Amino acid sequence: MMLSDPSKKYRPFVAVDLPDRQWPSKRIETPPQWCSVDLRDGNQSLIDPMDQERKQRFFDMLVKIGFKQIEVGFPSASQTDFDFVRTLIEEDRIPEDVTIQVLTQARTHLIDRSFEALKGAKNAIVHVYNATDPMFRRVVFNVDKSECVEIAVDATRQIRSRMLEAPETNWTFQYSPELFTTTEMDFAVKIVEAVMDAYQPTPEHRMIVNLPATVEVATPNNYADQVEWFCRHVNNRESLIVSVHPHNDRGTGVAAAELTLMAGADRVEGTLFANGERTGNVDIVTLAMNMYTQGVHPQLDFSNITPIMREVEYCNQLPVHPRHPYVGDLVFTAFSGSHQDAIKKGMAARREDPEAVWAVPYLPIDPLDVGRSYEAVIRVNSQSGKGGVSYLLEQEHGIELPRRLSMEFSQVVQEVAERTGKEITSQMIYQAFADEYLEQDSPMALISHRLSSEPDSPKVTLEAMIEANGERQALQGQGNGPLAAFIKALAAAGHDVEIIDYHEHSRGQGADAEAIAYVEVRIEGKAVFGVGTDESITSASMKGVLSAINRHRSSQPAAANVTADSLV
Numbered sequence: 001m002m003l004s005d006p007s008k009k010y011r012p013f014v015a016v017d018l019p020d021r022q023w024p025s026k027r028i029e030t031p032p033q034w035c036s037v038d039l040r041d042g043n044q045s046l047i048d049p050m051d052q053e054r055k056q057r058f059f060d061m062l063v064k065i066g067f068k069q070i071e072v073g074f075p076s077a078s079q080t081d082f083d084f085v086r087t088l089i090e091e092d093r094i095p096e097d098v099t100i101q102v103l104t105q106a107r108t109h110l111i112d113r114s115f116e117a118l119k120g121a122k123n124a125i126v127h128v129y130n131a132t133d134p135m136f137r138r139v140v141f142n143v144d145k146s147e148c149v150e151i152a153v154d155a156t157r158q159i160r161s162r163m164l165e166a167p168e169t170n171w172t173f174q175y176s177p178e179l180f181t182t183t184e185m186d187f188a189v190k191i192v193e194a195v196m197d198a199y200q201p202t203p204e205h206r207m208i209v210n211l212p213a214t215v216e217v218a219t220p221n222n223y224a225d226q227v228e229w230f231c232r233h234v235n236n237r238e239s240l241i242v243s244v245h246p247h248n249d250r251g252t253g254v255a256a257a258e259l260t261l262m263a264g265a266d267r268v269e270g271t272l273f274a275n276g277e278r279t280g281n282v283d284i285v286t287l288a289m290n291m292y293t294q295g296v297h298p299q300l301d302f303s304n305i306t307p308i309m310r311e312v313e314y315c316n317q318l319p320v321h322p323r324h325p326y327v328g329d330l331v332f333t334a335f336s337g338s339h340q341d342a343i344k345k346g347m348a349a350r351r352e353d354p355e356a357v358w359a360v361p362y363l364p365i366d367p368l369d370v371g372r373s374y375e376a377v378i379r380v381n382s383q384s385g386k387g388g389v390s391y392l393l394e395q396e397h398g399i400e401l402p403r404r405l406s407m408e409f410s411q412v413v414q415e416v417a418e419r420t421g422k423e424i425t426s427q428m429i430y431q432a433f434a435d436e437y438l439e440q441d442s443p444m445a446l447i448s449h450r451l452s453s454e455p456d457s458p459k460v461t462l463e464a465m466i467e468a469n470g471e472r473q474a475l476q477g478q479g480n481g482p483l484a485a486f487i488k489a490l491a492a493a494g495h496d497v498e499i500i501d502y503h504e505h506s507r508g509q510g511a512d513a514e515a516i517a518y519v520e521v522r523i524e525g526k527a528v529f530g531v532g533t534d535e536s537i538t539s540a541s542m543k544g545v546l547s548a549i550n551r552h553r554s555s556q557p558a559a560a561n562v563t564a565d566s567l568v
């Protein structure tokens with residue numbers, strides 16, 4: 001049960017003293033060095049750790065995306081990891097410009113085994129860690145500060161001499177004071193400097209110091225303060241590649257990584273889509289795409305993001321959330337009416353000027369840039385409005401509703417959405433449109449027509465054969481155009497119809513092209529829409545008028561329904 005006074009059980013984070021912090025006014029203008037830890041930190045958090053096949057697939061994908069540093073496992077911990085590293089090396093599966101990294105505890109036999117695994121590698125990072133946080137020193141290791149330093153320094157010396165014994169490999173050394181963010185900052189600097197003394201990095205041959213937020217315990221500005229504080233206090237900063245390794249316990253892993261980059265970090269360790277211990281590691285995809293939306297290329301390629309997500313889901317045997325930034329199945333989809341309206345307008349503006357800076361409301365990124373289509377951008381349910389309905393009819397069925405008709409028809413769709421409580425697909429919308437307007441051919445339907453004109457006369461004569469309540473009727477009228485002539489013909493037969501508004505366009509292309517006519521008419525004082533389609537624009541407009549009449553009739557009480565005679 002939640003405590004009424006949590007302060008008795010939990011203490012607030014104690015911030016580092018950095019009143020002249022510089023990072024808030026910095027910007028991220030270049031990508032960091034990226035290191036994927038999917039195959040280690042990600043893997044160690046899975047219900048079923050990856051087998052060889054999954055690890056290999058994941059590795060190949062990381063290479064394809066553009067990762068140059070990949071932590072491939074903890075080879076001293078499991079035979080699977082050991083064998084995987086051996087396979088990568090022995091089967092020459094690591095590109096020249098890619099460096100593999102392995103993790104080890106600061107224990108001699110594990111270090112030895114790690115080097116055994118790395119034998120013959122062209123480029124390798126040996127990553128050693130020990131916990132430096134006071135609670136871990138006391139509870140887990142039962143060591144004081146100097147014993148803690150000794151663990152790190154001993155391991156560093158062993159690793160250094162192992163590296164010197166195998167000069168054929170291009171080695172990089174990495175040290176992580178585990179739980180950096182809950183370690184006393186002066187002690188973190190002290191232990192890193194002791195490790196540096198033992199390893200002797202230089203600006204030409206730098207070592208990586210990785211400052212993990214092993215458990216995220218504070219707002220991300222604190223992590224940034226700590227990284228800036230560390231960078232300003234550590235000796236020989238230029239001999240270090242400062243790396244961060246954020247976790248996401250408070251849900252702010254991405255923010256933390258971004259702020260630490262502003263604070264001076266050179267490198268980020270994380271995973272794809274945030275898999276990792278507990279609530280996960282920082283999500284490198286989100287970080288990279290966040291940079292991209294600021295105009296900075298991350299040097300990782302997520303041009304086809306959906307297959308990457310599916311591959312990660314396969315390898316991790318865990319789903320990626322449908323709302324996961326940049327990739328989730330629903331992140332490029334708007335259901336709500338006002339969002340759809342704005343997107344539709346933004347997309348229309350973009351079609352006018354496809355080279356302009358991206359400015360489509362509610363879409364922080366062009367879905368095409370990550371290999372997604374515009375297809376799912378708008379989906380319709382009871383939260384949607386006319387914009388979404390018109391967008392789908394236009395995009396998927398080539399039907400460009402005039403504004404007032406779109407307002408009317410959206411009510412039809414809304415009724416279906418509310419009745420079913422479900423999403424209405426574009427096919428369902430089209431069917432509703434066809435039922436409501438296109439298939440309104442009773443009691444009146446057009447059978448045929450003929451147009452003629454006299455030389456030097458602006459008028460045309462229209463003769464039409466229609467069916468009304470099952471009976472054929474011949475009509476004739478004259479007007480300035482075919483539609484006007486048809487209206488006259490209807491009037492001569494006793495049916496007064498006044499045209500209020502008229503739109504037409506062609507639908508489809510080539511042999512399949514047809515005309516669609518939207519007609520708004522006034523009948524018995526009421527405005528009614530009708531829509532007709534046909535290969536001929538004249539027939540489409542006449543059918544549109546009949547569709548309106550039929551809709552008007554079907555909206556009248558049965559007793560008032562007219563007979564064929566009264567219509568024509």
Ligand SMILES: CC(=O)SCCNC(=O)CCNC(=O)[C@H](O)C(C)(C)COP(=O)(O)OP(=O)(O)OC[C@H]1O[C@@H](n2cnc3c(N)ncnc32)[C@H](O)[C@@H]1OP(=O)(O)O
Binds near residue numbers: 044104105106130
């Ligand atoms: C934050 C992180 O993600 S760190 C990475 C964590 N990842 C993993 O642990 C995954 C792989 N690990 C393993 O499979 C195992 O832990 C192994 C094989 C490496 C070691 O297994 P074991 O020898 O059984 O030891 P175990 O993991 O239980 O570790 C406990 C001992 O190691 C010590 N230890 C733990 N971490 C470290 C370290 N980084 N450096 C030195 N000693 C350490 C502990 O103090 C403890 O010592 P004690 O037995 O004297 O009390």
Ligand SMILES: CC(C)C(=O)C(=O)O
Binds near residue numbers: 129178213
């Ligand atoms: C080994 C270290 C870097 C780690 O995984 C962590 O602290 O989360």
